[in-house]
Structure formats: C-alpha cells, structure tokens
Ligand SMILES: C=CC1=C(C)c2cc3[nH]c(cc4nc(cc5[nH]c(cc1n2)c(C)c5CCC(=O)O)C(CCC(=O)O)=C4C)c(C)c3C=C
Ligand SMILES: [Fe+2]
C-alpha cells in the first residue's frame with residue numbers, strides 16, 4: 001500500500017489565554033469569508049472597531065477559566081484523540097505506512113504545512129477528516145477551501161479524499177448514546193435531555209447550508225437510539241455572535257425558560273463538538289448551568305464530548321476505512 005497521510009482537522013484555538021493570542025486567533029478566524037458573510041468593507045470596520053476590541057477581553061476571561069495548565073482543552077483533547085487513533089490504526093493496518101496528524105483551520109498547525117510535511121515524508125495518498133459531524137459552509141467548507149488552496153501551490157497533487165460529514169453515521173450515534181447511558185448510570189436520568197448544537201446565522205440555512213438539517217437528523221437518531229420519546233428530549237443552538245437572527249431555539253433562553261417553568265434536572269450534551277472546548281466547558285458546563293440554577297432549576301448535568309475515548313477513535317477509523325482499503329487508486 002502506498003504511504004498514506006491522514007489529517008484530522010479541528011477549528012483552532014488561541015496559543016495562550018492572553019489578549020494578544022486571543023485577538024490573533026479571533027482575527028484570523030473571523031476574517032474568513034466562509035465564517036462571516038457580511039460585505040468585506042463593512043465587516044472589516046465591525047471586526048476591527050467592535051468585535052476585536054470588545055470581544056477579545058471577554059474571550060480571554062472565558063479562556064482563562066477553562067485553560068488546562070499550558071494548553072487549551074480543544075488542543076489537548078484533539079491531540080490525544082489523534083494520537084490514540086494513530087496508535088489504533090497501526091494495530092489495525094500493521095502492513096500499511098500510515099501517518100496521522102492533527103491540523104487546525106485557524107492557527108497552528110495549519111492544513112497547508114501539514115500537507116507539505118506529509119508529502120515530504122513520502123505520502124502519496126492523503127485523507128482529510130474535518131472533526132465536524134454536521135456539514136456547514138462555515139466550518140467544513142472552510143477546511144475544503146484550505147485543502148484546495150494548499151494544493152494550488154503543489155505541482156504533483158497526491159491522490160486525496162475527505163469526509164464531508166458523519167451526522168448520522170451509526171458509529172457516531174452509538175458513541176454518543178454510550179456516553180449518555182454512561183452518564184445516566186452514574187448520575188441517574190434527568191427530566192429532559194437537551195442536545196445543544198453550535199449555531200449559525202439563520203440566513204446561511206436559507207441560502208442552502210444543510211447544517212440545521214444535519215443537526216436535526218443527529219438529534220432524532222440519538223433520541224431514537226436512546227429510546228426517548230417526544231417530551232423527553234429537545235435540541236437547541238448555542239454560541240450566537242452579533243445582532244442577526246441565528247438558528248433557534250437558543251440554548252441559553254431555553255435553559256432559562258425550562259427552569260422558570262419548573263424543570264428541576266436537565267442533562268445537556270453538545271453533539272456538534274468532537275472534543276471539549278470553550279463553547280462546551282465555559283458556555284454550557286459553566287454559564288448555562290448558572291442560568292439554570294439562578295432561575296429555579298436544581299441541577300444541570302453536562303455530558304462530556306466523545307473526546308479521546310475509544311468509541312471516538314473507532315468512529316474515526318471507520319470514516320477512514322474505505323479510503324484505506326481502496327485498492328485501485330491512481331490509475332496511471
Ligand atoms: C461545531 C461547529 C462550529 C460551527 C458551525 C461554528 C460556527 C461559527 N462560530 C462562530 C464564532 C465563534 N466560534 C468560536 C469558538 C468555537 N467555535 C467552534 C465550532 C463551531 N463554530 C469551536 C469548537 C469553538 C471553540 C474554540 C476553542 O478555542 O475552544 C468563537 C471564539 C470564542 C468566543 O468568543 O465565543 C467565536 C467568535 C461563528 C461566527 C460561526 C458561524 C457563522
Ligand atoms: Fe464557533
């Protein structure tokens with residue numbers, strides 16, 4: 001088998017929880033036209049005059065709350081996930097020469113430099129796995145853009161493939177269901193399971209982004225797998241930015257209204273996030289929990305992401321399998 005490079009890609013994260021690093025990360029991320037589809041001239045003004053000066057200090061405070069010694073949770077768990085999956089791949093494919101890497105869409109390590117490194121190592125085949133179960137132009141297409149941009153500077157492009165989405169993959173749904181069952185066995189079952197997905201602007205969906213439909217399919221498949229009936233689960237969208245309408249119902253408003261209407265216990269899972277990050281640890285396990293309790297709830301129990309668990313590693317290997325086992329590649 002020809003040497004194969006497998007690149008798992010996550011969003012990116014600041015190098016440290018200080019103003020300079022957070023500003024640098026937000027500037028790169030929020031300058032991508034895939035992420036913010038506002039006319040450039042207007043957006044540059046908003047970004048440099050409002051978002052970066054006012055959001056960065058708040059983001060720094062939030063990142064400080066979740067930082068793990070010298071590393072962000074997103075980088076820590078993503079790296080462990082990729083290292084564990086790489087070790088498993090060596091066992092599953094002992095005769096193959098497979099190199100696994102973690103790359104980030106924004107910040108280090110970039111997709112372009114990872115591609116260069118793998119080609120230098122002799123990889124003739126490359127496979128990319130964006131760690132986003134649900135496709136969105138804001139995340140998955142941004143990864144695709146960078147892969148193609150990197151290849152545009154390369155003369156002899158390797159054979160390559162990618163995973164577009166895996167929102168209803170049986171191994172993904174069953175891995176999520178196992179974490180929920182594990183949580184129930186340790187903590188008991190709350191009155192309601194809330195599945196909170198990262199939001200995107202509503203307009204993106206109206207323009208054809210399939211993200212909302214993918215999230216709904218994940219939520220329905222997970223509820224079905226867990227045997228939950230209507231009224232025992234709900235799905236919502238978190239992390240909105242700016243004044244425009246984002247996908248609804250909003251997680252924060254839902255958590256508050258559930259508590260005000262008498263809910264006492266709530267289990268929350270964030271299926272769109274492969275690993276823990278600011279948005280799960282600070283926004284859900286921190287802020288949403290406070291909202292729930294301040295408004296009359298007793299307990300919001302956060303269910304961890306799939307992180308570097310074995311079920312997640314097996315899922316990623318399933319996503320790579322057809323590419324790894326393809327026999328008739330490079331017809332030349
Ligand atoms: C799960 C998929 C994600 C989608 C879809 C997504 C869309 C999206 N995000 C923003 C703005 C921000 N996101 C931020 C953090 C963040 N976003 C994701 C994932 C998705 N984003 C992750 C995994 C993280 C955490 C990164 C980390 O370091 O832990 C942030 C920065 C933090 C903050 O200030 O809240 C912003 C800003 C937009 C505008 C958008 C779609 C239009
Ligand atoms: Fe985001």
Ligand SMILES: [Fe+2]
Nearest residue numbers: 239278279283
């Ligand atoms: Fe957030």
